[in-house]
Amino acid sequence: MVLTTARRVLRSLVVIILVTMGSVALLSLAPGSAASVILGENATPAAVAKLNARLGMDRPLWHQYTDWLGHAVTGDLGTSPVTNESVTHAVLSRLPVTLELAAIALTLSLAVAVLLAIVSAAREGSAVDRGATALSSVLLSVPAFIAGPVLIYFFSLKLGWLPVSGWARVSTDGLGANLRGALLPAVSIALTEIAAFHRALRADLVSTLREDFIAAARAKGMSPAYVMFRHALRPSSFSLITLAGINLGRLIGGTVVVEILFSLPGLGQLVVSSIVSRDLVSVQGIVVFVVVAYVLVNTLVDLSYQWLDPRVGKVAAA
Known part of the structure; x- marks a missing residue:
């Protein structure tokens, strides 16, 4: 039973990691850059460059992900460049x-x-x-x-x-x-x-x-x-x-x-x-939060099968 639980938790962690990697990569796929999308067509090159640097978009993608993940595991999903509000606070308040x-x-x-x-x-x-x-x-x-x-x-x-x-x-x-x-x-x-x-x-x-x-x-x-x-x-x-x-x-x-x-x-x-x-940072944070919640709920559902019928855990372990 313990081994089955560990396997399911591990699979859930893999899914969460893949989703977070995809959400961070999506910012780099925005036409032009994420900063140009957020600031709009009338933004000056200097303003775009400044916001890109603030968002960390001027660094390699792997560096962006590790930096974002390091903050996310502490509950920091970033700060909205539009409202200057913490994305985590915005999500939790709603x-x-x-x-x-x-x-x-x-x-x-x-x-x-x-x-x-x-x-x-x-x-x-x-x-x-x-x-x-x-x-x-x-x-x-x-x-x-x-x-x-x-x-x-x-x-x-x-x-x-x-x-x-x-x-x-x-x-x-x-x-x-x-x-x-x-x-x-x-x-x-x-x-x-x-x-x-x-x-x-x-x-x-x-x-x-x-x-x-x-x-x-x-x-x-x-x-x-x-x-x-x-x-x-x-x-x-x-x-x-x-x-x-x-x-x-x-x-x-x-x-x-x-x-x-x-x-x-x-x-x-x-x-x-x-x-x-066009607040891409907030959209990214909300998507990650919803996906993590979805995965956690379904992991708990999978684990509940063993309570309903212990034979499920024995079959999975076999």
Whole structure:
């Protein structure tokens, strides 16, 4: 088990190193130079040369990477030449918004999807199963940029239950106001996640419920609910956990449309504003942060398989 864990951690480190090398190399691939892109077409050669020297772009690429990596491992992702703000500070100040949005969306989608999947699998082929499958197909075809305006129209403009846009902070506005502001964007994201989670878990549950050990449990007189939750749900959760881990990592950096639509000060809003202002240093730092978070989340998901079924670790070690 220890060897398997070490191998997976090592693979994750290799991925992170390759991604960081690529992100640093991308700056040198900018037309002309990164400084000329940041400063614009009207920049003087002296200003471009000065900014290139400040960014370290006048040194060999390997030197740029080792210098950047030495700062990055201490938490320093550079300083924006546009705003003069630390990229790390900019990311961390907006990260709570994106994390809360992703966490609420993931929690809602998992809760609804698990319930639907259990009901569908327990009544395979019934009208309830067909209805849940049809609902998941509809939800899967509704992207967040469509669901968001629809939810705003009904729950904000027509009913007036929830705010149209903006973000309320817990420290200043209270938890209630914060959750009211986060609910609509979280639901906009969760709709398609519900469909994906439902399909994955239902398929695995249906397959597991046909196994011999499930038939043996039923033959012993165990209740359907006990068989479902004690014997079937846990070994059927591999695909769901994998999908949830992948989607959580994706949501950390993939809530751009929703954050723009609802005017939320998260990472999505930050990366869009950095791109518009041609702040390549900030874009680089955000990309590296999101990738590292994505890799770490998926590494934890891989390691969780051994908790769900110890046989996975034995097979991998063999």
